[in-house]
Structures are given as structure tokens and as C-alpha cells.
Amino acid sequence: MTSNTEKREKLIYFCQHLFSESLLPTPSELITAYIHQGAPRVEKVRPLHSHSEIAKVWIDLVSNSKKTFKIDHNELRSRAKFIQGHIRSIHQITKNSDSIITLADKNTSTEISLSHLIRAAEGVENIETMHPNKIKFYKISMYFMLVFLCGEADIENQSIKDFWTKAGIDSTTERVHFAVKELHKLLHVGPFATMALMVISQMTGKYPRGLWFDCMHSVYLPYVDYFFTTDMHFQTLQHAIHEPALSQKLVFLKKDMIT
Structure with a gap:
């Protein structure tokens, strides 16, 4: 997203020569594929290749290093700002305050609380007797499902659009009702649950800029053998994940090891 043209072109040129012509699926593609499999704890093995528009462009760039991306920075920043605006609301949820979600369609607007939606979801124990930390976890998982899946809040969201087209659901309100009724497993396991743990592990102080x-x-x-990082935020995530099969994949490097 850098607006420094020279720096951007150097990065693209470097990537063209270093990386594969096949991109990994986008987060949206991974999430919709996970849903299609029935939200299992262990997914079936499948090729991990993106079918997004940017992946098609990338194949062309790798085959011809004289080509480059043409980026609409205003559009990209607009999308990023839209997403970041939603994610900032999560800070209030982590403080155990309830959040009111506005479901806006063409002619109607409905306000509903996260607590109400969690109560309506199957497989969630009585919220009245639930530990506050568990309530926080479910609220954040629910919020991600609403914003990311029902609201299509991703930079590359075509697979989410295709998901709803196939389901025959266009209304935001109907999407939310469908998600709460049919996709409630996503509150417990899978991408949104991991994202919720990522949020909880970072929310000890002010809002982290790189949270999204x-x-x-x-x-x-879940899709890698090892996840190498110098970001200590993932160390707190490692402590929050209670599945060794996932937490053991995180490998932390000192920055001086890769300079």
C-alpha cells in the first residue's frame, strides 16, 4: 500500500523473482472453503491456490518481470479505512461492554445487540452464567462473522460475494439470521475463533494499529507446517490457543537473525 513508487516497484520486482506464480488463497477464500466443508476441526487436504483476480494478475507478472501492478491507491485506502473502522469497535467489546449492531438494508434499518445474537445461536451455553472471558470470546467471534462474512469487509471479497449469491441471500438482515442459525459452529472453531483469540491476546492496552x-x-x-514471525503479538496468541497442533506451529525469530 506504500505510495512511494520507487520502493513499491523494487518490492514487486523482488517478489516476482522470489515467489511462486501461484498465490495462496485469500482469507476470504479460506473462510468460505472452510464453511463449505462444514466447519470441521480438521479439514480435508486440498490444493491451496487462489482463484482471485489478483492471483490471475500475479501469474502474468511472474511470467513477465517487465510488468507491474497498477494500483488505485484511493480505492485501496478507502477499503482499508472502511475495514479498520469496523475493527476499532472491537476495543469496546474487549472491555465487556455490549455492542449494538445496525443491520441496514435498502429500505430498513434494525439495531440488535451482540448478546442477543449469541443467545440466539445454537450450541452456546447460557450466557447469564458464562464466564466474562468466554462471553468476550463469543462476542468477538460473532462480530467477525457479521463484519467479515455478512458485511463482506475484506480487501478481496469476491469469494464472499459468490458464497451469498450461491445461497440466494442478498439482504444483510437475512444473512445475519442465516449465519446465526446455520453457521453457529464458526463461533467455536475455525478462522473467526482464531481471530477472536488474536484480538483478546493483544487488547491489554490501547488499540493496536496492526490488529486487522x-x-x-x-x-x-492451520494450513502451514511452521509459522515464522518476529511479531511478539503472536507469542501472546500462542499462549491463548489451547490446541497444541496449532500453537506449536508458531516459531519466533529474533530480528537480528534475518537481517
Whole structure:
């Protein structure tokens, strides 16, 4: 997203010669594929290749290093600002305050609380007797499902659009009702649950600027053998994940090891 043209072109040229022509699926593609499999604890093995528009462009760039990306920075910043605006609301949720979600369609607008939606979801124990930390976890998982899946809040969101087109659901309100009724397993396991743990592990102070990208990166954890990072936020995530099969994949490097 850098507006420094020279720096951007150097980075693109470097990547063209270093990386594969096949991109990994986008977070949206991984999430919709996970849903199609029925939200299992262990997914079926499948090729991990992106079918997004940017992946098609990338194949062309790798085959011809004289080509480059043409980026609409205003559009990209607009999308990023839209997403970041939603994610900042999570800070209030982590303080155990309830959040009111506005479901806006063409002609109607409905306000509903996260607590109400959690009560309506199957497989969630009585919220009245639930530990506050568990309530926080469910609220954040629910919020991600609403914003990311029902609201299509991702930079590359075509796979989410395709998901709803196939389901025959266009209304935001109907999407939320469908998600709460049919996709309630996503509150317990899978990408949104991991993203919720990523949020909880970072929310000890002020809002972290890189939170959204950390959440997006955490989605890839089940699909790699090892996840190398110098970001200590992932160390707190490692402590929050109670599944050794995932937490053991995180490998922390000192910055002086890769300079």
C-alpha cells in the first residue's frame, strides 16, 4: 500500500523473482472453503491456490518481470479505512461492554445487540452464567462473522460475494439470521475463533494499529507446517490457543537473525 513508487516497484520486482506464480488463497477464500466443508476441526487436504483476480494478475507478472501492478491507491485506502473502522469497535467489546449492531438494508434499518445474537445461536451455553472471558470470546467471534462474512469487509471479497449469491441471500438482515442459525459452529472453531483469540491476546492496552492484519495472518495458521514471525503479538496468541497442533506451529525469530 506504500505510495512511494520507487520502493513499491523494487518490492514487486523482488517478489516476482522470489515467489511462486501461484498465490495462496485469500482469507476470504479460506473462510468460505472452510464453511463449505462444514466447519470441521480438521479439514480435508486440498490444493491451496487462489482463484482471485489478483492471483490471475500475479501469474502474468511472474511470467513477465517487465510488468507491474497498477494500483488505485484511493480505492485501496478507502477499503482499508472502511475495514479498520469496523475493527476499532472491537476495543469496546474487549472491555465487556455490549455492542449494538445496525443491520441496514435498502429500505430498513434494525439495531440488535451482540448478546442477543449469541443467545440466539445454537450450541452456546447460557450466557447469564458464562464466564466474562468466554462471553468476550463469543462476542468477538460473532462480530467477525457479521463484519467479515455478512458485511463482506475484506480487501478481496469476491469469494464472499459468490458464497451469498450461491445461497440466494442478498439482504444483510437475512444473512445475519442465516449465519446465526446455520453457521453457529464458526463461533467455536475455525478462522473467526482464531481471530477472536488474536484480538483478546493483544487488547491489554490501547488499540493496536496492526490488529486487522495480524488477524488476517492468523487465518493461515492451520494450513502451514511452521509459522515464522518476529511479531511478539503472536507469542501472546500462542499462549491463548489451547490446541497444541496449532500453537506449536508458531516459531519466533529474533530480528537480528534475518537481517
